[in-house]
Amino acid sequence: MATIKFSKTKKVSKGDLLLSVGDTTLYAYKVESGCLRSYVIDNAGKEHILQFAPEDWIIGDMGSYTNGDPSTIFIDALEESEVSFISAADFRDFHSLEKELLVEMSIKLRNNVIAANKRIISLLSATAEERYISFTQTYPTLVQRLPLKLIASYIGITPEYLSDLRRKMAKK
Amino acid sequence: MATIKFSKTKKVSKGDLLLSVGDTTLYAYKVESGCLRSYVIDNAGKEHILQFAPEDWIIGDMGSYTNGDPSTIFIDALEESEVSFISAADFRDFHSLEKELLVEMSIKLRNNVIAANKRIISLLSATAEERYISFTQTYPTLVQRLPLKLIASYIGITPEYLSDLRRKMAKK
DNA sequence: GCCATTTCTTAAGCTATCTTAATTTTTCTT
């Protein structure tokens, strides 16, 4: 099967910032090993995690790639990682992609839509505890690998409250 | 420009249910006029609106179309509407689509990803008042057309609280 | 192996948002 053509890989260290809000040189990243995340910082200075990207995931700011605007998100490395690059143009001009690549891209986009919708439903209708349980079931390996405060940020609660929840859940 | 091939249109009345949870006969809908919505019902019996689909939007349960599972959402008409149908197969087997159609589909999927991510960030980081203001700016026509309680459901708050917010905002 | 840094825990008080319920207003039906 044809596959999206990526640059050769590059090693990045834990904490390295690969994309900042305002950046105009835009790439998406495919994670070969390790784990990246994308996040935003709100008016109150708080971080909110949009996506974790462990091995084999693609991460980037689709909105910016599409319309050419500066990035609205940050991307950094949560672990030592190896990544390859995909140019923004591949998201902007679907016509220029070969059909095979376009099919592959469509599948990734479709999966992204499905995952995003699930998360929206979860944020709209589930309690913090339910969202945490659901996270542990959906991403069991990430629960092991990532610090609690990042998981709290992803499910939309404070680390203190997640710590509380864990204790209450353990008591049952 | 080529366009995804839809069936001829059909009129539906306000309140008509086009898709139910558990349905296995699956179509997505393109709205020619009027407005549809998709929603889920949680354990406590409460509705949560996933999407509004006014003129020219496509609405459906991508997850089910993809893997052939029964629908996980409801879709109904919020107004007298005219819709055309698109078969689930078109989401499932991208290979069989002509390239032009695939490009069009990819663009719709990409826009869907962008919109979904915006909504996730909003749910994670904005207060109810901020989400309401943002909704009125993003969908000014829907604010006119739809009852308050549906907007409340979409932004993830109760109608009573949205009513409160409106009053407080008016006082300023 | 030690010190610094980061992460996690705990707890008390606080606030945004919800629940319930009753009333009013608007919209729909005939």
Next chain:
DNA sequence: AAGAAAAATTAAGATAGCTTAAGAAATGGC
């Protein structure tokens, strides 16, 4: 236009989840 149904408002009391702050535990660098 009247009556019924749906939507919106208001208000009081409840609660999930937040804030702050301080201490404990774990991790990482040298």
